Amino acid sequence: MALDRIEKILEKYFEAQTSIAEEKELKDYFNSPDVAQHLEQYKPMFVYAVQAKQEQFTATIPLKTNKRKSVVWLSVAASVAVLLGVGLFTFNHYNQPEQENLGTINDPEIAFRETQKALAMISESVNKGIGSMGYLNEYEQSKNKIFKK
Template sequence: MRIDDLLEKYFEGETTAAEEKELRTFFSSGPVAEHLAPYQPLFAYFDEEIARKEEKEEAVVPAVAERSARRKVYYMVSGIAAAVLLLLGIGQIFFSEGRRYCSDNYVIINGRCYTDVKTIREHAFRALEEVATTPDELIPALDRDEVDRRIIEEQLNDLRSLFDEEE
């Protein structure tokens, strides 16, 4: 008999997938011979397990498809964000006026780079005028004669001390 041979081959582990399917079909088709009846629950169990596995795979396919779609959207958005950041970086490098490098001799005034000597002098004199104090601001007009007299006295004292030491 063909089924007996297939059973023997099955228990030896030598059957192909087609032969195992034939055995499952035979044992699930209905009543079988008495000597084969003990094997019927075994193959019925295999049929149930295979059906359960197929149901799980069918249930998993939409979840996998949903994850795959999410992953595609994520990669697309990530790629767009990376491209935007790259363009912003390139734009910052090439189109930023304040960050360009100057030549070897330069001065930075208010964040701008100047290499023209005439312009630099103008800026320097303007800055000095802003911070410089005139003698009138430093010494009141009423005390000017007194200050001049003190300065002359101090200079004379210094000269006297030089001559006194030499003697």
């Protein structure tokens, strides 16, 4: 290889103006056995650059995280489903009997009496309420005295 070409590229190299191809040329030259003596001093730089690229990453990559995550979510979903199921079941189980207990009366006479009793109870409490409405009449009268139409 022409020596002055190498010298020229080397000069450009230190100004960071070389292309990847030119840098490869330098690496090839300096990694060959016959380097001109006055350029010998640059040899280690280029020998090292080639050697340093040989180093490899040998450790394993722990990639289990993603799977573990989905298992966690699955178990969370499963336990929520079980809890909901049990909860709904017990809720229905304890609430239903009370509603059925209301029952029905088959004998019409007893039914009539029971209805009367119930209605009487309602009218009694309604009358109690109306009783206190009597006071309002007093207000009405005094209002009419003051604001005569």
